[in-house]
Amino acid sequence: MLEGLPLLFDFPVIALTRERLRGSLAVVVYHLLGDVINAAEHALTHYLPLTLTEEFLQNSSLGTPYYKWAKFTNDDFETLDECVRRLLPAAWNWYYDSSGEERRRSGTDKDAWNWFHQIKIQYASCVVDPSEPKLTVSGLSSVGRIDPVDRRFLNVWSRRRKEGFEQPPPIITKSVWDISDRSVITELQRSGLSRVTEMHRLYAELGEWLRSNCTIGEITASHRNTLSEGLLG
16 A cells, blocks of 8 residues: 555655755645645544444444445545645656756656656545445556666656657556455555655655755745646646
8 A cells, every 4th residue: 555655755855855956846845745644644544444343433324334434534545645636746846947957958858747647647545445345556656767776757758759669667556455354454554654654754854954955045935837736737
């Protein structure tokens, strides 16, 4: 669960500190990453781990204990997904602003835009089927699209069109889990919480860098364009 979500932290944290972008956009990214962490922790610990025997799930006007559990679990993960969608325009704007000349030389604009766009339109962290015991989780990948060492986007789009080489693995993958055995949920929660721990580490690293390197003037400076999601439409 939450497979690949730390990439949304790893990529901007390494990139922000490497490029030493001290503008206000770095602080925006920082706080939006914080929203993702808070929403992820809530989704993983609020309704998800319930056993369905809890008293407050019984005799609900919403329906069966499973249905009530599914509704509120889906609400929690949809909040997480919304936090991810709010982060994406800021992360895209940061990428576009911070790597201008190199980006123009390497021709990776389309690759970066496509990566962010596919997350925006396809990513759904966890969706519980309200009618039967199963759920679907999304995984996020950068394999073949972002250099694993320096976290820069690779020139995939243009090279594939010109040279016809094999398409990289998908950015978003979906997997369906049978949760009739509730122990499956325990394992999914465990894997999700381990990824939240990694997100916390990267978030703290970015916060320390901002505190050590940014002045009030830099973090209150204006930024270019808008953070509208339309930029990734």
